[in-house]
Amino acid sequence: MELSQIISNCKDCGYRSWAFKNLSPEELKQLNNKKVEIFFRKGEHVCMEGDEISSFMYLRNGLVKLYKTETNTREHIISIAKPKDFIGLLSIFSNTNHIYSITAIEDSVVCFVDLNVIKSFINTNGAFALDFIEKISSISDSVIKTRIDINTRQLRGRIAYILLLFAKHVYDSNKFSFPISRKEVAELIDMSTENVIRVLSEFRKDKLIHIEGKNIEIIDIKRLEKIYELG
Amino acid sequence: MELSQIISNCKDCGYRSWAFKNLSPEELKQLNNKKVEIFFRKGEHVCMEGDEISSFMYLRNGLVKLYKTETNTREHIISIAKPKDFIGLLSIFSNTNHIYSITAIEDSVVCFVDLNVIKSFINTNGAFALDFIEKISSISDSVIKTRIDINTRQLRGRIAYILLLFAKHVYDSNKFSFPISRKEVAELIDMSTENVIRVLSEFRKDKLIHIEGKNIEIIDIKRLEKIYELG
DNA sequence: TATCACTTATGATATATATCATAATATATA
DNA sequence: TATATATTATGATATATATCATAAGTGATA
Numbered sequence: 001m002e003l004s005q006i007i008s009n010c011k012d013c014g015y016r017s018w019a020f021k022n023l024s025p026e027e028l029k030q031l032n033n034k035k036v037e038i039f040f041r042k043g044e045h046v047c048m049e050g051d052e053i054s055s056f057m058y059l060r061n062g063l064v065k066l067y068k069t070e071t072n073t074r075e076h077i078i079s080i081a082k083p084k085d086f087i088g089l090l091s092i093f094s095n096t097n098h099i100y101s102i103t104a105i106e107d108s109v110v111c112f113v114d115l116n117v118i119k120s121f122i123n124t125n126g127a128f129a130l131d132f133i134e135k136i137s138s139i140s141d142s143v144i145k146t147r148i149d150i151n152t153r154q155l156r157g158r159i160a161y162i163l164l165l166f167a168k169h170v171y172d173s174n175k176f177s178f179p180i181s182r183k184e185v186a187e188l189i190d191m192s193t194e195n196v197i198r199v200l201s202e203f204r205k206d207k208l209i210h211i212e213g214k215n216i217e218i219i220d221i222k223r224l225e226k227i228y229e230l231g
Numbered sequence: 232m233e234l235s236q237i238i239s240n241c242k243d244c245g246y247r248s249w250a251f252k253n254l255s256p257e258e259l260k261q262l263n264n265k266k267v268e269i270f271f272r273k274g275e276h277v278c279m280e281g282d283e284i285s286s287f288m289y290l291r292n293g294l295v296k297l298y299k300t301e302t303n304t305r306e307h308i309i310s311i312a313k314p315k316d317f318i319g320l321l322s323i324f325s326n327t328n329h330i331y332s333i334t335a336i337e338d339s340v341v342c343f344v345d346l347n348v349i350k351s352f353i354n355t356n357g358a359f360a361l362d363f364i365e366k367i368s369s370i371s372d373s374v375i376k377t378r379i380d381i382n383t384r385q386l387r388g389r390i391a392y393i394l395l396l397f398a399k400h401v402y403d404s405n406k407f408s409f410p411i412s413r414k415e416v417a418e419l420i421d422m423s424t425e426n427v428i429r430v431l432s433e434f435r436k437d438k439l440i441h442i443e444g445k446n447i448e449i450i451d452i453k454r455l456e457k458i459y460e461l462g
Numbered sequence: 463t464a465t466c467a468c469t470t471a472t473g474a475t476a477t478a479t480a481t482c483a484t485a486a487t488a489t490a491t492a
Numbered sequence: 493t494a495t496a497t498a499t500t501a502t503g504a505t506a507t508a509t510a511t512c513a514t515a516a517g518t519g520a521t522a
Contacts, residue, residue: 070383076383078379089372090367122360123358126360134325135325137371141322141325141371147379151382152307182471192509193469194510195508213517413499422479423480424499425500426479428502
């Protein structure tokens, strides 16, 4: 694992107003002193299942996957986190060790904030605490919602879901490069790798999408949405 | 829906030390004034998808199911909540309206605490806020873990899971009365009603359990655990 | 460049699961 | 109590999905 630390200041961070708007200048200085910002190349581990929890992790840039290792050759991906997501989920507040592993699936920048600092802010700054609970609630709940959305659908609906997820919520474009392999898609939506490939081929034959290796273009989003809605 | 309000005092509540231990006597009085404790008979709705959120709901007694309505005849159960659980999940902090419905599956007592009072405690009482985040985190995360546990298993593993869940975590006994119908089990673990019944029959034939209507007794917990572990 | 491992691809087959059909039993309701 | 309705039960069949097998393409690396 290669770590390269980035030196930047919380008070100038574009996301400050979003996640840490209720901190005083003094608290921001504290935050800045107790955070490390680390660059991860695609494929590098951010943290591993079992590691001791010491930081609150915040994705500034890139894309990471949150997963559990099932067997030697298979993982189970719980979610894909985007910038502004708190990537450790809530277990960091109720466990001493990580119950998930996190790996960058694109070049990413993760902010590691000393968990004790966050806790002290919660303890002393009520406005921050309230805002903080709202933010973590929203992310945690959307993970639950996504799991249900996926598991109540069958294969074509799941693939449609993933395509729409990347197009709408990650890349904001109908044309994007798949950041994960077909095998990882399979691990994310609970199906076999072969069937992920097969359904993508079907979608191509049905002229719903263009595929060229990792590059995907959605060409009939209306019909794709219908497939998703029907399950 | 029949509501019967119960008059009891928070300061005498057996669960106070668990959920609200960091409140001052003054705050406890405030809590007491802004809470309603309601008795629900089995089958009665605690709240419905779409209802406006105004309370933080806490299960004192009984058992409730949290679910989304899929079609006229089918629901999707997200979780079964036990006493001490915050039954609204975290969406109550990030939404204005409930995204799940809640129904009692056993006679239950639910405490409704004005959400604004909880928020004001978070705002002004740091120790409470910290403890509170730990509690809601733990419940939210266990919902995610349960969903994964269920969906990575096949039918026999799922039924084993549910049986063990009720025996170990709900009733603390190998002998219990199933609080939900086979159809509801199916809705909870994403399988067809017929197959829930079928697998239960198989388990009976394999001498893993005794069944007599709703009454279940686990007679070979070791083998049941093995089936669960194998998936 | 040559070799190796991994990913994508597709067909054939096996397996898991859902659906349909029917009946017995239990539960609710008039 | 009688009747309707929902639940439990089981077999037969259809469908969805996984697994196995094979091959071509891709990327890493020595």
